Amino acid sequence: MKEISQNIILGDCADVLKNLEDNSVDLIFTSPPYADQRKTTYGGISADKYVEWFLPISNELLRVLNPKGTFVLNIKEKVSNGERHTYVMEMIIAMRKQGWLWTEEFIWHKKNSFPGKWPNRFRDSWERLLQFNKAKDFNMYQDEVRVPIGDWAKDRLKNLSDTDKKRDNAKNGSGFGKNVSNWVGKELVYPTNVLHLATECQNKNHSAAFPNELPEWFMKLFTKEGDRVLDPFAGSGTTLFVAQKMQRHSIGIEILPEYYEMILKQKEQIQSIPTLF
Amino acid sequence: MKEISQNIILGDCADVLKNLEDNSVDLIFTSPPYADQRKTTYGGISADKYVEWFLPISNELLRVLNPKGTFVLNIKEKVSNGERHTYVMEMIIAMRKQGWLWTEEFIWHKKNSFPGKWPNRFRDSWERLLQFNKAKDFNMYQDEVRVPIGDWAKDRLKNLSDTDKKRDNAKNGSGFGKNVSNWVGKELVYPTNVLHLATECQNKNHSAAFPNELPEWFMKLFTKEGDRVLDPFAGSGTTLFVAQKMQRHSIGIEILPEYYEMILKQKEQIQSIPTLF
DNA sequence: GTTCCGCATGAATCGATAG
DNA sequence: ACTATCGATTCATGCGGAA
Numbered sequence: 001m002k003e004i005s006q007n008i009i010l011g012d013c014a015d016v017l018k019n020l021e022d023n024s025v026d027l028i029f030t031s032p033p034y035a036d037q038r039k040t041t042y043g044g045i046s047a048d049k050y051v052e053w054f055l056p057i058s059n060e061l062l063r064v065l066n067p068k069g070t071f072v073l074n075i076k077e078k079v080s081n082g083e084r085h086t087y088v089m090e091m092i093i094a095m096r097k098q099g100w101l102w103t104e105e106f107i108w109h110k111k112n113s114f115p116g117k118w119p120n121r122f123r124d125s126w127e128r129l130l131q132f133n134k135a136k137d138f139n140m141y142q143d144e145v146r147v148p149i150g151d152w153a154k155d156r157l158k159n160l161s162d163t164d165k166k167r168d169n170a171k172n173g174s175g176f177g178k179n180v181s182n183w184v185g186k187e188l189v190y191p192t193n194v195l196h197l198a199t200e201c202q203n204k205n206h207s208a209a210f211p212n213e214l215p216e217w218f219m220k221l222f223t224k225e226g227d228r229v230l231d232p233f234a235g236s237g238t239t240l241f242v243a244q245k246m247q248r249h250s251i252g253i254e255i256l257p258e259y260y261e262m263i264l265k266q267k268e269q270i271q272s273i274p275t276l277f
Numbered sequence: 278m279k280e281i282s283q284n285i286i287l288g289d290c291a292d293v294l295k296n297l298e299d300n301s302v303d304l305i306f307t308s309p310p311y312a313d314q315r316k317t318t319y320g321g322i323s324a325d326k327y328v329e330w331f332l333p334i335s336n337e338l339l340r341v342l343n344p345k346g347t348f349v350l351n352i353k354e355k356v357s358n359g360e361r362h363t364y365v366m367e368m369i370i371a372m373r374k375q376g377w378l379w380t381e382e383f384i385w386h387k388k389n390s391f392p393g394k395w396p397n398r399f400r401d402s403w404e405r406l407l408q409f410n411k412a413k414d415f416n417m418y419q420d421e422v423r424v425p426i427g428d429w430a431k432d433r434l435k436n437l438s439d440t441d442k443k444r445d446n447a448k449n450g451s452g453f454g455k456n457v458s459n460w461v462g463k464e465l466v467y468p469t470n471v472l473h474l475a476t477e478c479q480n481k482n483h484s485a486a487f488p489n490e491l492p493e494w495f496m497k498l499f500t501k502e503g504d505r506v507l508d509p510f511a512g513s514g515t516t517l518f519v520a521q522k523m524q525r526h527s528i529g530i531e532i533l534p535e536y537y538e539m540i541l542k543q544k545e546q547i548q549s550i551p552t553l554f
Numbered sequence: 555g556t557t558c559c560g561c562a563t564g565a566a567t568c569g570a571t572a573g
Numbered sequence: 574a575c576t577a578t579c580g581a582t583t584c585a586t587g588c589g590g591a592a
Contacts, residue, residue, distance in 0.1 A: 392583030
């Protein structure tokens with residue numbers, strides 16, 4: 001088994017990031033503290049000052065990211081005064097001015113979203129996963145996240161209709177054999193930019209937890225084994241433990257001692273189980 | 278049967294809207310031409326000038342909307358130079374400065390998104406449904422869109438995608454109602470802000486940008502019978518015909534004579550079938 | 555009447571080629 | 574260098590007709 005490093009650093013990422021080398025990270029996956037949320041834990045960045053607070057950090061992230069790397073930001077604006085706040089929109093615009101490319105926005109559909117009822121809105125069951133890059137030719141390993149084809153195929157492609165073969169061939173001409181083989185026994189297809197995952201929060205102490213599947217999916221998609229993953233708002237450490245499991249080096253930064261200790265503790269527990277290594 | 282008015286006006290909504298009275302509309306549901314799309318039909322508004330083009334229109338919409346009414350805008354930014362363009366973000370920010378409240382963003386998950394494969398992105402299978410209001414105490418009839426327990430869209434979609442069932446019902450125009458009867462006995466719950474619907478591919482002659490279910494859902498949610506619905510970019514007229522079916526008055530504006538004529542023609546056809554009224 | 559199969563095609567996007 | 578056009582890619586669905 002290869003040696004996979006896992007660094008956990010206590011401190012404010014705005015400071016800590018300055019110690020990291022340029023272009024040294026292949027994927028940044030993080031879920032920063034939401035505005036006005038988690039006041040008891042992170043001290044609650046106010047919605048109106050969110051962009052101002054985040055930009056110096058994103059600037060450092062831009063520096064430490066490998067030119068072929070990707071930054072995935074899990075975020076959702078809160079409701080403020082009956083409206084969705086615009087700080088996420090403003091952040092995207094401001095980050096582009098910093099030099100980031102806003103490549104894509106994935107949707108995380110939370111199947112079991114937070115319960116509740118309000119007179120003027122329904123339950124919020126989705127979050128944004130904003131993909132930023134430094135350059136247009138970033139690494140993307142699409143085959144690693146293919147999914148089973150939809151149920152429609154079972155009925156429709158039962159006897160593999162010759163139609164699709166013909167249509168593919170008509171436009172192509174040269175690649176006869178290949179196109180046919182694409183469809184014969186096809187069971188895996190590429191996913192879309194909508195992810196359906198349940199919110200299964202293992203660490204109930206941490207309010208902003210996301211399921212393991214979320215960082216796992218993006219690590220498969222944007223990194224390979226031995227790459228380096230960074231989470232500047234490590235929280236309960238989900239990103240780091242997923243990285244470990246997937247043989248990616250990881251760096252986590254966490255400002256709160258409680259969470260920092262919690263991550264260290266869980267790390268020890270995992271290491272004490274030999275089968276996990 | 279009550280008398281339901283349906284006005285279809287040929288012209289540029291930037292002009293035509295000026296003839297409408299203040300506060301005279303209860304719901305605006307529309308899907309404006311997307312940037313650089315449909316160049317052959319619409320003029321093809323460029324992405325960089327989209328906001329500038331839209332703001333005078335949204336300003337008129339603000340004027341004609343009832344203070345308790347809602348404006349639902351179906352839109353999605355295109356990829357430009359390998360990035361998602363920011364005009365939608367900019368539009369939201371600019372519309373708030375006009376006086377709009379950005380109350381919510383619903384997600385329309387399009388199950389059958391456009392096919393294709395690219396080295397740097399997956400297929401885009403969602404669109405935004407931006408909810409804007411004039412005031413915080415807008416009308417919302419949440420009970421009208423309650424759905425059986427579980428993922429409402431899944432159940433609903435299952436029924437809808439059963440083509441044969443639907444086809445039988447489609448002839449009398451009440452296909453949806455019959456499916457609902459299957460749900461009797463199940464417990465009803467409120468939906469979330471994620472909608473799962475497939476795009477109806479074809480109406481033989483022309484394609485509709487969105488399925489009937491989309492305006493139908495928002496009409497149920499934000500209007501009652503006898504209310505007035507406006508679609509300033511009527512296109513193939515989906516919003517108008519749904520309004521008619523649901524006993525809402527409607528006003529449609531369409532700039533292209535071809536579409537205008539098409540709507541008039543379809544209107545006649547519908548009126549010639551007595552069972553639909 | 556059901557169920558099954560053939561066929562068409564969609565608010566797309568990239569990269570190469572041409573002016 | 575910068576812009577316009579064109580071919581290639583690919584999944585889910587509706588409709589029509591056949592078994």
